[in-house]
Amino acid sequence: xxxxxxxxxxxxxxxxxxxxxxxxxxxxxxxxxxxxxxxxxxxxxxxxxxxxxxxxxxxxxxxxxxxxxxxxxxxxxxxxxxxxxxxxxxxxxxxxxxxxxxxxxxxxxxxxxxx
Amino acid sequence: xxxxxxxxxxxxxxxxxxxxxxxxxxxxxxxxxxxxxxxxxxxxxxxxxxxxxxxxxxxxxxxxxxxxxxxxxxxxxxxxxxxxxxxxxxxxxxxxxxxxxxxxxxxxxxxxxxxxxxxx
Numbered sequence: 190x191x192x193x194x195x196x197x198x199x200x201x202x203x204x205x206x207x208x209x210x211x212x213x214x215x216x217x218x219x220x221x222x223x224x225x226x227x228x229x230x231x232x233x234x235x236x237x238x239x240x241x242x243x244x245x246x247x248x249x250x251x252x253x254x255x256x257x258x259x260x261x262x263x264x265x266x267x268x269x270x271x272x273x274x275x276x277x278x279x280x281x282x283x284x285x286x287x288x289x290x291x292x293x294x295x296x297x298x299x300x301x302x303x304x
Numbered sequence: 305x306x307x308x309x310x311x312x313x314x315x316x317x318x319x320x321x322x323x324x325x326x327x328x329x330x331x332x333x334x335x336x337x338x339x340x341x342x343x344x345x346x347x348x349x350x351x352x353x354x355x356x357x358x359x360x361x362x363x364x365x366x367x368x369x370x371x372x373x374x375x376x377x378x379x380x381x382x383x384x385x386x387x388x389x390x391x392x393x394x395x396x397x398x399x400x401x402x403x404x405x406x407x408x409x410x411x412x413x414x415x416x417x418x419x420x421x422x423x424x
Contacts, residue, residue: 232415
């Protein structure tokens with residue numbers, strides 16, 4: 190069974206820092222990988238989706254990379270802001286279940302950016 | 305703008321009550337999902353559905369059932385609520401894509417705002 194691990198579980202940084210969130214998964218036969226953001230008491234919002242054939246995706250100050258063979262992804266946040274404070278979750282979709290859409294989630298990294 | 309709505313943001317029920325959680329999406333998505341989220345345990349998949357009247361068990365289906373009579377609506381049912389079912393419940397939907405090409409990049413899961421259920 191696919192297992193997704195996120196490190197660190199929590200991170201607290203001053204505004205302006207560049208930071209990296211890590212995600213690892215045990216089965217490299219993935220269809221894609223997604224990064225989500227969750228604000229307290231709210232649902233999840235998709236940030237970036239990387240197909241298995243891609244190496245990275247960028248959206249504004251966010252850059253996500255994927256190394257499928259080693260089972261790792263990183264989310265890079267440039268010039269962090271207090272508004273970036275949230276929990277960030279990584280999720281993978283396996284190839285064999287791709288048409289069913291089932292994702293496997295990590296437990297998230299809780300990020301706090303202080304002014 | 306894509307939208308997944310859930311019938312209630314907050315719900316308080318008593319042990320033994322039958323509870324219905326409703327989820328509606330307006331994106332004509334084939335796949336719909338119910339998760340629960342608990343501190344320290346992350347998101348856990350309860351049930352999912354890949355078509356009308358079709359359902360699959362997730363990781364923790366015990367104590368729950370689901371219904372999908374229409375494509376846009378997916379209901380989660382707690383037949384007899386218990387205190388250990390106190391949790392945040394999240395609904396999501398996504399389009400179906402194939403292995404060969406398909407609509408790559410469009411199978412993002414879209415989440416509703418969640419329902420915080422408390423069972424007393």
